[in-house]
Amino acid sequence: MDSSTNLSLATAQRFARHAATHADDDGALLAAVVAAVRAAGVHMLARFDAQTRTPDDLQGVVAAIHANDDASLAVARELLMAARPNAGWVDDELEGGALSGGEWWVFDPVEGNVNHVHGLPAWGVSATLVRDNVPVLTAVHEPVAGRLYTAVRGSGAAYVNGVPMRPSTKTExxxxxxxxxxxxxxxxxxxxxxxxxxxxxxxxxxxxxxxxxxxxxxxxxxxxxxxxxxxxxxxxxxxxxxxxxxxxxxxxxxxxxxxxxxxxxxxxxxxxxxxxxxxxxxxxxxxx
Missing domain, CATH: 3.40.190.80 (D-Maltodextrin-Binding Protein; domain 2)
Incomplete structure (x- = not known):
C-alpha cells in the first residue's frame, strides 16, 4: 500500500476505536463508516486503470471481480467490525431478502465491480448498518468522481460531499x-x-x-x-x-x-x- 492508503487506514482506525467507545453515538459511528469506505476506496483506486481490458472469457472476468472484493475487504472489514463489534456481517453483494434481527453490516466491497474491472469509472465502496431489517446509517464512496454520499435514518437529510440533497420537484x-x-x-x-x-x-x-x-x-x-x-x-x-x-x-x-x-x-x-x-x-x- 502507498502512503496515502496508510494514512487513510490510520485515520479509519482512530475513528473505529472512537465509535466503539461511543456505541450509541450515530455521529461517531458515521465518521467511522466514512473513514472505512474512504480507506477501501483509496486502496481500490490504486488498483484501477481506465486503460484496463479484462480477460476475454467469463472465468477471467469473475476472477478479477473476486480479487477486487478480497482487496477491499482486507481494508474495510476490520475497521467496520471494530466500530460495531456485535453487528453481523454481510459482504455478498448479490444476496437478497430479509435478515435475522439485530444489527448487520451490509457491505459492498466494490459496488459496480464489473465497471472497475473493465476500466469504467462508475464504481465505489458502500457500507450500510441495518437494524432489525431497517437501514439506519450509510456511507457510499465513489472514488473516481470524488463523491461521498451519507445518511442517518431519522435525520431528515442526506448528503453528497457534505451538501444536503433534495429530490427533483418535477410533477410530470x-x-x-x-x-x-x-x-x-x-x-x-x-x-x-x-x-x-x-x-x-x-x-x-x-x-x-x-x-x-x-x-x-x-x-x-x-x-x-x-x-x-x-x-x-x-x-x-x-x-x-x-x-x-x-x-x-x-x-x-x-x-x-x-x-x-x-x-x-x-x-x-x-x-x-x-x-x-x-x-x-x-x-x-x-x-x-
Missing part, C-alpha cells in the same frame, strides 16, 4: 429521466421478461429511460434531484439498502413497484421524486 413523468438496471448476472427468464416490459412501459411514459449499474449511484442521483426515478426487479440488499436510505432521508419516496411500503423482503423496488411517484407506479403496475 413525461418530463422525467428514469433509470433501471440488471441487479445481478444470471437472473431468471421471468425477471428478464419483467425488466423488458417495464422498460417499454417507461419509454412510453417518461422523457428518457436509462439502464446502468450500480443501483446505489442511480439512487444517489434520485436523492440529489438529478434524475427522477429508479426501479429494479430485485431484492439485492447492498445497493438498495444504501440507496433507499439516501432517497428517503432526502425527501424522496421509496416503495415497491406497486406503491406498497418497501422492505428488505420486497421482491422489487421503486424510488422517485414525490411528484412523479404516482405516475411511475401506474406505469409499472401492469408488469405482472
Amino acid at each position: 413523468l413525461k418530463a422525467a429521466i428514469v433509470t433501471t438496471g440488471q441487479a445481478r448476472p444470471g437472473e431468471t427468464p421471468e425477471t428478464h421478461r419483467r425488466l423488458g416490459e417495464s422498460i417499454t412501459s417507461m419509454l412510453n411514459a417518461a422523457l428518457v429511460v436509462r439502464m446502468t449499474v450500480p443501483a446505489t449511484f442511480e439512487l444517489g442521483m434520485v436523492a440529489a434531484g438529478q434524475i427522477e426515478g429508479f426501479w429494479q426487479y430485485s431484492d439485492v440488499r447492498s445497493g438498495l439498502a444504501a440507496g433507499a436510505l439516501l432517497v428517503s432521508e432526502a425527501g424522496g419516496v421509496v416503495t415497491d413497484t406497486r406503491g406498497r411500503p418497501w422492505t428488505l423482503a420486497s421482491e422489487d423496488f421503486l424510488a422517485s421524486a414525490p411528484g412523479v411517484h404516482g405516475e411511475a407506479v401506474r406505469a409499472l403496475s401492469p408488469v405482472a
